[in-house]
Amino acid sequence: MIKQAIIPLAGLGTRLLPLTSVFAKELLPINGKPGIEYILDECIEAGIKEIIFIISKKKEMIKRYFYNDQFYKKIIKRKKDQRIIKEYKKILKYKKMIKFVYQDKPLGTGDAVLKTKKYINDKFFLMLLPDDLIIKKNCSKSMIKINTRYKCSVMASMRVNKKSVSRWGIYKLGKKLNKENYFIKNVIEKPSISNAPSNQAVIGRYILPKSIFSKLSKQKPGKGGEIHITDAIQSLIYEDNKFIAHSFSGKYLDCGSMQGYIKSTLEIAKL
Ligand code: G1P
Numbered sequence: 242m243i244k245q246a247i248i249p250l251a252g253l254g255t256r257l258l259p260l261t262s263v264f265a266k267e268l269l270p271i272n273g274k275p276g277i278e279y280i281l282d283e284c285i286e287a288g289i290k291e292i293i294f295i296i297s298k299k300k301e302m303i304k305r306y307f308y309n310d311q312f313y314k315k316i317i318k319r320k321k322d323q324r325i326i327k328e329y330k331k332i333l334k335y336k337k338m339i340k341f342v343y344q345d346k347p348l349g350t351g352d353a354v355l356k357t358k359k360y361i362n363d364k365f366f367l368m369l370l371p372d373d374l375i376i377k378k379n380c381s382k383s384m385i386k387i388n389t390r391y392k393c394s395v396m397a398s399m400r401v402n403k404k405s406v407s408r409w410g411i412y413k414l415g416k417k418l419n420k421e422n423y424f425i426k427n428v429i430e431k432p433s434i435s436n437a438p439s440n441q442a443v444i445g446r447y448i449l450p451k452s453i454f455s456k457l458s459k460q461k462p463g464k465g466g467e468i469h470i471t472d473a474i475q476s477l478i479y480e481d482n483k484f485i486a487h488s489f490s491g492k493y494l495d496c497g498s499m500q501g502y503i504k505s506t507l508e509i510a511k512l
Pocket of ligand 1: 431
């Protein structure tokens with residue numbers, strides 16, 4: 242079973258400016274609860290025991306959110322408010338599971354993953370991109386089951402509008418395992434419409450093998466000058482490592498843009 246998850250949180254959040262000029266987008270409330278807590282709850286429910294946050298100096302607000310013990314203790318002593326006690330206990334539960342590592346330059350998701358190298362113990366680990374919320378069905382849990390069964394990497398997949406392929410990592414799918422799962426033949430980061438091998442996109446849930454670190458340490462910057470996890474995955478696939486695309490059944494919400502963020506709030510309020 243997979244026990245460790247990593248969450249890249251050092252991104253600048255330019256799609257949510259001007260808010261993100263002073264605020265960490267992952268702490269923005271979605272129906273009263275910070276977005277990151279939905280991601281943490283998904284991990285916990287999927288059986289994850291340790292979560293590594295990759296932050297930057299600019300995103301230290303995230304660390305402070307989980308490390309504000311003195312503040313809570315003082316208030317609780319004075320007020321004995323049950324709601325505050327409950328919230329503090331929840332924060333403590335999360336805090337126990339989280340480790341922080343730093344990525345000081347936003348060099349891309351691949352570079353962020355590389356920062357966690359010395360903390361990963363097992364053959365596989367989970368990565369969740371915090372902009373991508375998946376509700377109604379625990380995608381990580383389903384993917385962990387697939388990993389346990391097939392002993393290989395798994396990535397979340399969703400059909401997108403053909404016109405939007407250049408916004409996503411795009412799969413070339415191979416052999417069908419069953420209705421929801423296919424082997425991946427190739428994956429291309431943000432291709433043009435004419436170069437896209439399909440309209441099946443990568444969504445931010447990945448079960449990656451530890452062997453990805455040696456690929457990442459040699460990897461040259463790709464699209465937009467960034468080190469992409471997609472490119473390292475492509476190298477592993479070329480070397481015959483098995484990757485499965487899992488077409489998840491939950492509902493995808495994009496919290497990384499203002500329009501998506503507003504829609505997410507409305508969708509979650511309906512649950
Ligand atoms: C990242 C990945 C991309 C994936 C997307 C899903 O892109 O690089 O392959 O399709 O997440 O949200 P970003 O959103 O960081 O541009």
